[in-house]
Amino acid sequence: MTGIPMLASQSLQLQEAHPEPSHLLSGGRKRRFEQQVLPHFAAAYNLARWLTRNDHDAQDVVQEAFLRAYRFFDGLRGEAKPWLLAIVRNACFTWMQANRPVEVVAFDDGIVDTVPADDDGPEAQAARSFDRRMLNEAIAGLPLPFREVLILRELEDLSYKEIARVADVPIGTVMSRLARARRLLAASLRDASNISGTQERT
């Protein structure tokens, strides 16, 4: 992988060495985009990677999303991060609808949760008996509407209001999805640690 950073720096030099004439016209716009939107590149990729669960797809989606973001940059009001992540999220959904439609089924928030709301026993016992790999697998295994709010909250540290903007749902829905995401995750970790516990014993 040593060659890749070299390539990246090459193409950056290239850009400086041969400025497009359009720089002269849209220089201010481009500079503002670089200052306001590009700092959130890492967040954009992390979200796309968690939603698509695949490096290659995330790379394609992020490129597409930034092109769209630049095209619609004039429509940016307020914070750039949730605005960009909304574009990334929509690009992910569009991509998955075309390529993996099974994952993007219409979601009904009214369905009663089958996971117990909260009980003292197993969750508490499972509290620290999972490892990093189990945690990541459990998050990756969450259905899309739950995975999305959990990543936006815990890894991107967005407020409920910002998550509502990104996921295009009311704040109340963000709250209930996040609660269910954590319950599902706890249940999934409990199952995983039970299985690994069983395997160790046998």
Place this chain on the structure above:
Amino acid sequence: MTYNEAATLLHAYIDGQLDSAKALEIEAQIAENPSVRGACEKLRQMSVAIREEADYYVAPDWLEARVRAAIPAGPAWRAWLKPAGSFLAIGDWLRPAASYAAVAFVTWVVALGAMRPGEDEHITQDVLASHVRATLSTRFYDVASSDQHTVKPWLSARLAFSPPVADLSKSGFELVGGRLDYIGAQPVAVLVYKRRQHVIDVFVWPVEAPKAEQTLTRDGFNIEHFAKSGMGYWLVSDLSRNELNDLAQLIGEYSAGP
């Protein structure tokens, strides 16, 4: 407050998303009810565990470079050429003379664009980088097929043009697949051929005015460029210059029509 509502509010509480009145209500419950306190503690632990231990995926360096490089391309142009809002993008200082300046600018830029010497160099770098990236990641194609009738429709379905795809296996160039890339501010087709152990990328996209044929060597890779029947071709490989030239000839003959 039902139990479920309270349980949901507890999440909002540990996330610091409750208004102060609701937060006080929850804090009172935490203080007097050990099971609420326990649930709250578990939620915090899980939140901390996710923040500390869940993977934060980091993009490869080339991706950000590519995103940056793509910014000033087409979209900016189109956005600027749209009448509304575009003058604002130029800045207040230009507004009084905007109409004259815009005409002058466009004329000047179109002229520049047509004769700018750096463009070929830019494309050379782009196609070379694409080839090297594909080699490093060993991801040479998005569609793997030696059948021209599979590769061509796959590419046509994803591009605004339909690239000629030649079956040259009789001449010793085996078609192995195709992929898409973004070169010179537009999506392009990449046909992937193989000769012995050498991989040859053939970049194809429509060109208006054919440019002079070129043969270049960069970083040990040979690069051939020519245009035929409205399509521009860039061939990149570590294959010998003569063999690469043979392939260019064959593709040129094929593109010219049977």
